[in-house]
Amino acid sequence: MNDKNSEEKISLAAKDLIRIEKKCFYGAEPERDRLKKMRELIDRVAKEVSGDN
Numbered sequence: 001m002n003d004k005n006s007e008e009k010i011s012l013a014a015k016d017l018i019r020i021e022k023k024c025f026y027g028a029e030p031e032r033d034r035l036k037k038m039r040e041l042i043d044r045v046a047k048e049v050s051g052d053n
Contacts, residue, residue, distance in 0.1 A: 006049045014042050 021035050 003049060007046075010042060010046045010049065014046075017042060 017035065017038055021039075
């Protein structure tokens, strides 16, 4: 049950990140770097939760 809750939170975070990326497409380099790091962290946590690691 906890895994399902975690997966839902990750999914919502990923959707929010996509929205942020679309708004900041023309942003400065530091903003794009932060977004890239957030995306990588979400991917890593999603793999850990799903047990693909």
